[in-house]
Amino acid sequence: xxRLIYLDNAATTRVxxxxxxxxxxxxxxxxxxxSSVYGFAQEARAAVEKxxxxxxxxxxxxxxxxxxTSGGSEADNWALKSVVKTxxxxxxxxxxxxxxxxxxxxxxxxxxxxxxxxxxxxxDENGKISLEELSNAIxxxxxxxxxxxxxxxxxxxxPIKEIGRxxxxxxxxxxxxxxxxxxxxxxxxxxxNIDLLSAxxxxxxxxxxxxxxxxxxxxxxxxxxxxxAQERGRRxxxxxxxxIVGMGAAALYAKENLIKxxxxxxxxxxxxxxxxxxxxxxxxxxxxxxxRLPGNLNFTFSFASGESLIILLDQAGICASxxxxxxxxxxxxxxxxxxxxxxxxxxxxSVRFSLSDETTKEEIDITxxxxxxxxxxxxxxxxxxxxxxxxxxxxx
Ligand SMILES: *Cc1c(COP(=O)(O)O)cnc(C)c1O
Numbered sequence: 001x002x003r004l005i006y007l008d009n010a011a012t013t014r015v016x017x018x019x020x021x022x023x024x025x026x027x028x029x030x031x032x033x034x035s036s037v038y039g040f041a042q043e044a045r046a047a048v049e050k051x052x053x054x055x056x057x058x059x060x061x062x063x064x065x066x067x068x069t070s071g072g073s074e075a076d077n078w079a080l081k082s083v084v085k086t087x088x089x090x091x092x093x094x095x096x097x098x099x100x101x102x103x104x105x106x107x108x109x110x111x112x113x114x115x116x117x118x119x120x121x122x123x124d125e126n127g128k129i130s131l132e133e134l135s136n137a138i139x140x141x142x143x144x145x146x147x148x149x150x151x152x153x154x155x156x157x158x159p160i161k162e163i164g165r166x167x168x169x170x171x172x173x174x175x176x177x178x179x180x181x182x183x184x185x186x187x188x189x190x191x192x193n194i195d196l197l198s199a200x201x202x203x204x205x206x207x208x209x210x211x212x213x214x215x216x217x218x219x220x221x222x223x224x225x226x227x228x229a230q231e232r233g234r235r236x237x238x239x240x241x242x243x244i245v246g247m248g249a250a251a252l253y254a255k256e257n258l259i260k261x262x263x264x265x266x267x268x269x270x271x272x273x274x275x276x277x278x279x280x281x282x283x284x285x286x287x288x289x290x291x292r293l294p295g296n297l298n299f300t301f302s303f304a305s306g307e308s309l310i311i312l313l314d315q316a317g318i319c320a321s322x323x324x325x326x327x328x329x330x331x332x333x334x335x336x337x338x339x340x341x342x343x344x345x346x347x348x349x350s351v352r353f354s355l356s357d358e359t360t361k362e363e364i365d366i367t368x369x370x371x372x373x374x375x376x377x378x379x380x381x382x383x384x385x386x387x388x389x390x391x392x393x394x395x396x
Contacts, residue, residue, distance in 0.1 A: 003317040005363045009203075009295060010152050010354035011182060011321055017244065018207040023207065024247040026242040030187035034239045035230060038151035044241045051248025053210050058251045059178075059197065060188040063100075067213045067231050068244050069224075072179035072200030076103035077211040078224040078235075079175045079196045083144045084116055086220040087173070091141025097129050098339040099122045100148055105335075108278055121147075125341050126288040135166055144173045147183035153336040153352055154287030155296025157185070173219065176280030179203050179211075180293060183254030195219050201243065204248030205356070210243035261357040265294035268355055268364055272297055275368045280375055286337060286350060300337075300346050303373075303385035304378035309351050313373040318367055321352045363379065 007012070032041030034048050050065040069075045084092065096108055098120045098354040108118045119137045121129045129147060138145075145167045150157050167174035175196035178187060178286060182197075184206035189197060201207050215221050218275050226234030254261075269292075273285055276299055286298040301309065306322035333347035342350070353367070379385045 005318045007321045007353040007355060007363070007367065007369060008220075008321050009356040009359075010155075010293075010352065012208065013200045013205045013356055014205055014358065015202075016250065019206055019246050019249040019253065023242040023246040026245050030241075032072050034241055035228070044239075047245050048239055048241060051244045051251075052078040054248035054252045054253075054255075055199075056214075058183060058255045059194075059199075059214060061214050062217070064232075065189075065214055065217055066238070067215060067235055068247070069211045069213055069235065069367070070099075070209055071211040072177065072198050072203070073103040073211075074224070075198035075200070075211050076101070076177055077107050078213050078221075079198060080104065080107045080111065080144070080146060082221045082224060083173060083175070083196070083322055084111055086222055087143040091139070093117045093119070093139055093142045094144045094146065095121065095134065095137050095142060096146045097123060097148070099123050099127060099151055099153075099336040100146070101152055101179070104146055104148070104177055117141075123156075123339050126291075127151055127154050127286075127336065127340050128288065128291070129158060129163075131159060131162050131166065134163065135170075138166075138170050138172060142170070142172050145176055146175040146177070147189065149176045149178040150185070150293045150296075151287070151336060152180045153334055154298045154340070155180075155292035156288045157181070157291045157293065160187075160194070162193045167195075168193040170206075178241075180296075183251060183258065184293060184295070186258065189214060189216065196221075199331075201247040201250055204250045205245050207246040210240055210247045212247065224235050224322045257357065262294045264357060265355045265359070268298055268359060268361060269295060270280050271361070272353070272355075272364045275364070276371065278310070279368060279372055283375075286340065293354075295359070296356075298348045298350060299353075300342065301375050302346070302349055302377075303382045303388065304349055304375050306348055306350050308378055309371075309374060312377070313351075313367075313370060316370045316374070316391065318370060321354075322348075322350060 006274035030043040032044045034045040052066050056066045058061045112118050147163055149159050151344050164174050173195045177198045179200045195216045200211040224233045225236045283301040284300045310322050333344040337347035
């Protein structure tokens with residue numbers, strides 16, 4: 001089968017052809033080390049600074065507030081570990097949520113083992129935190145609130161502006177993992193009172209292995225990798241010119257196309273949701289129905305295993321995901337879905353589809369047809385489903 005329907009854009013995206021074209025000269029032509037002084041290297045230096053401006057402009061930041069990293073995971077690690085160190089005199093309490101990406105949760109676990117107190121906020125059945133619970137959790141010694149802009153599994157958007165306002169009022173720093181949101185929905189670090197923000201190139205049609213940490217001017221943050229003086233002495237290592245140029249090009253592409261891409265995906269997403277819920281019984285949408293990422297869908301197909309669904313979809317040339325890419329391969333149920341109140345069984349029957357601006361209506365139609373066939377097949381083999389149907393008949 002040569003057909004490929006790629007509906008796993010939350011795991012990674014295709015690099016845009018134009019983004020790749022902009023990167024290529026920095027491998028074989030302007031390959032100088034941007035930190036070198038001679039003129040030849042200054043071409044690379046200028047390209048890096050142009051990319052920094054583009055990455056900043058997408059979120060209303062200034063270029064000197066952008067630090068390039070190896071991706072979203074590094075930016076998350078850096079933000080949390082560094083704030084704990086530089087704000088130790090104020091306290092050692094962090095507030096986050098139960099549905100963060102593992103780059104935040106594992107970092108929090110580690111910090112907890114080192115004596116940092118962590119409050120993990122609950123989420124409701126739609127995957128939203130409560131602002132009241134957040135306000136009540138803030139203490140004298142709270143140094144940081146870290147809440148993701150958008151969830152990678154269910155797509156739910158958090159009330160980022162309100163969180164920023166509360167953090168600002170209480171004098172607590174606000175970090176947001178915006179890896180899924182950056183370039184997909186409008187973000188303004190000033191309007192939303194964001195002090196630190198993580199983003200990653202490969203989630204918005206840029207290359208893998210490059211990301212940013214935005215740090216608001218005045219926020220104290222130490223170096224993350226020690227060595228050379230790159231990134232104003234805060235992140236050592238020879239600058240990844242092609243990757244950074246790609247990240248900047250992707251940020252510019254996203255800025256110019258954001259509204260169009262968002263509306264196009266929202267309408268395909270809602271069409272997909274309507275078709276699945278009307279055509280396939282005993283199916284439920286996970287995540288907030290409207291406050292969600294433009295391209296995210298997450299369904300529970302009762303009486304069908306998510307893992308089996310993924311395998312059979314793959315055989316039909318369709319890429320989707322059960323749980324997050326990091327969690328698949330492990331059999332433990334999604335911490336996001338269970339935090340939203342799903343049983344382990346329901347969580348294990350869930351599948352995520354994530355669209356891009358390259359997804360077509362025809363691909364959605366094919367996917368829904370294949371889903372109907374596959375879910376029917378899997379339910380036909382489920383003893384639990386047979387018992388469920390028999391119970392239904394008897395009670396009539
Ligand atoms: C993908 C992702 C990350 C990790 O980003 P990398 O660049 O792959 O390290 C972090 N947080 C969220 C929400 C993500 O979706």
